[in-house]
Amino acid sequence: MQRDPVTGTFSGNRGLQIEEPLIFEQDAPGRTGVDLPEPPQVKSRLGGIERKGAIGLPGLSEPQVVRHYTRLSQKNYAIDTGLYPLGSCTMKHNPRLNEKMVRLPGLADLHPLQPVKTVQGALELIDQLAHWLKTLTGMPAVALSPGAGAHGELCGIMAIRAAHEAKGEGHRKRILVPESAHGTNPATAAGVGYAVDPIPANERGRVDLAAFKAKLGADVAGIMITNPNTCGLFENDIMEIAEAIHGVGAYFYGDGANFNAIVGRVRPGDLGVDCMHINLHKTFSTPHGGGGPGAGPVVLSAALAPFAPLPYVVHGPNGFDLVERNDHALASGQAFGRLKSFHGQMGMFVRAVAYMMSHGGDGLRQVANDAVLNANYLMASLKDEMTPAFEGPCMHEALFDDDFLKNTDVSTLDIAKAMIDEGYHPMTMYFPLVVHGALLIEPTETESKDSLDQFIAVMRGLARRAKSGDTAYFHAAPTLTPRRRLDETAAARKPVLRWKPSPITGEAAE
């Protein structure tokens, strides 16, 4: 047997880094990991509309399946593994109590269309979530059905448009969006038929108030603002902005991605927000799951509440009820429609309620305090080796630009790849766009001081190593991971998006 040219081992494995082929490369026809009974003979009612021929799914036994996914999991970084300094993602610890609660019989096994009287406890839980979200944000209503943050943005902007249309103001076609905004903001606005008008940032990293006021007009439908903003800074002029927007008859959409910085201390309702989506998978700890599912409930002001999409939970004469149509006795009658099948991401609601109850009002305030403290501690400990993008304290995330690398051939990307070999997931890079070579770091409140100190030491080390001219090291990084830098150009030029059997031999294509 030949030794693998890259690892030097016969297996191609390197210690606990085990190579794992695709399931399609482990097929044995007829093999399966379940024992299902033989179906009884019946007269088919398929009407002859049957599948002809094999599907092509591989057959593996249970032990093989468990080993396959276990090995795959070992190639992943996760919160359970280490700190994620990802700005605006709020990668906090995902409590296991939440997982236990969502799997309780009586919650996990409920069908969404059971008679309402058989699911009063589920509706009560949803109502509890609504209560916590409304209280924390100081808003009178909440739409719970959006399935993700971006979906929540869609909900908020649709509610704004519905409100304008109801007043005969459907001619308003412009939405103001800061240049520092997350890409979902302009994508959402365009998706609801609006033209996006960008507002520049000032040298303090906040919305340029003069530039903003110059853009106001009777054709403005609304503004979308993240606060704290994507530079990790609180928008000092936020209340003046809200007043000015309302002054021209427009609405204020708040992107709640950074709510972790102010939860329990500031209520967006008090800032003048008309609608704000909340990422349950950020502030409220529901797990990121490798890319979803999330949940993006939207809190609404009195002006927008009547337009909340269907369905929603209400207190009826016989207990909780679900409003699923505009002519329901307790409906506002003006819901702009439906955004998602059934009632929303119930599994995320249960997890979030468990999290909220665990922290309480006192704990949630401490969350914001510690999140902001941790980020400022990082900022204070790194600002002499790296270059903060803006003066003054930050909120829950610290933003640096790549000025500290200017006399080197090392880029922000190279720093990120070197962090990987150090055992860290990189921070958010090249976002926000308003800062050159941005490095955005959000530690969250669930990192201990020891964890932060280790991270600081590594970042200081890497910064100094870059400045000392050790460019080759950075350009080659990472070298210690299961895979090194991957060719994204080739992937995009000739996309291979599925496995196919090799045509000649019938075995897996390389």
Next chain:
Amino acid sequence: MSTVKFTEEHEWIKVEGDTGTVGITPYAQEQLGDVVYVELPAVGKQVEKGKEMAVVESVKAASEVYAPVSGAIVAVNDKLAGEPATVNAEPMAGGWFVKIKLSKPDELNGLMDQAAYDKYVKGLH
């Protein structure tokens, strides 16, 4: 006699008679990185100076390509579909995007010549 002119959006146009060949400049392809895909308009489409005409995608960005002049698309470079890397390798030659039959040749007067464009690019840093 053909002339090459440039826009501030880093498109070039090489005019022969009433038809101009259009592409993106070496500076543009360098900024984009490896080009992975080019979205070209249909032959016959009418384009307007300064309006979006095509899209060029790299791994990290997708950029609009604007029509440097108004007119009708008379040809598109089919080769780019299978070999987008040509845009990086030969931006001024084999990596051309479209040919436009000019409807308003006067528009060329407002574009930069090579010297002016080189100066413009220098000033961008």
Next chain:
Amino acid sequence: MRYLPLTDADRRTMLAKIGVPSVDSLFRDVPERARFGKIDLPDHLGELEVERAISAMAAKNLGTGRAPSFLGAGAYRHHVPSSVDHLIQRGEFLTSYTPYQPEVTQGTLEYLFEFQTQVALIADMDVANASMYDGATATAEAVMMANRVTRRSKAVLSGGLHPHYREIVATHAHFGGFTAEFLPPDPQGQESLLDRIDNQTSCVVVQNPGFFGHLRDYAALAQACQKAGALLIVAVAEIVSLGAVKPPGAMGADIVAAEGQSLGNALGFGGPYVGLFATREKYVRQMPGRLVGQTVDTDGRRGWVLTLSTREQHIRREKATSNICTNSGLCALAFTIHLTILGEAGFTRLADLNHATAVRLAERLSSVKGVEVVNDTFFNEFTVRLPKPATSVIDALADRGILGGVPVSRLYPKESALADLLLLAATETNTDADIDALVRALKEVL
């Protein structure tokens, strides 16, 4: 507080390093009038107290685990093998982020690549994405993609398409500025769509098995669409059906939008679920959502990355194909593990079991006086006509501890002609005893 590691000593040290007297100083940019005191919410609780509170709410519900249950209408009760839930709770899956850094997320990327392949195989299409929120939003995204591809803006939607899916398309049509034509609900499964297509149609959307359970071969419709330059979108709400029924790809579908909940994912009172999206090779750059592609690393070893991301919001911003920022990762993982553990033999047998159980249910129900099975064809769900409004029957059955199906009027409340129709689903989880109990109770109640 158990999730907050900082001690008071830590906080003091850190404040000193920052050079401020208290944490409040770090909030100095917050306007005075917006600073809030103590929020009016209960204080923190230990695990035991939280468990008690939530368990109390759970105890007020009648779960499908405790009652004979025949509910479908877009969400189906199936048995999920034990390994699935164990594997998805591994921290490296549960608590991992989106795989934007491929060197440290090959686990996620490899399973998504396998997932994309499985979805393409069962739908018999060329390529699939890495999942979407649910089948309903996937269908709406399919319509918007058809509009982009055809550069037209008129969608035609079948009366056999799930009402929630229809409502969501209607929402997007209103705000996105396109037209959606809805055929009336089709309980007989006999509507004709061929005469609704013209050269302004961007797409025709059907569901198979339909909302009312009927199976149809849409090959002729696919050809008619192609001739008119329109796209055929086939939605699938019960993914297990693809283990037995002719897949949309074989019928000539251009886009398949499906709900994957049946595999790997609990009913969970409606979410989170997982949308499946598959299409033809030629449309790949117009596909919304995330895509995983195969490539090699600097050592020449095979690996995977997110690709074609320039379509997505974080790069195209207002020109994105969609504003979507996520897929349904963990639910997609549960789906793919379940389908892997089933394999070809298990998946096809599971489908056969479902169909056989439903056939038995239909036969038993036909013998109940007053109950008329409407469908000629079905997979594991069909419509019955009752001699009185279905809602009252279902309520009475619930009082007897039986979850007897979904009244059509729950989803079509205004159509009085449909008020006596009931949807019943039967899966491999329904026993003969369940069916007996239902039949007995129906006889009492009707």
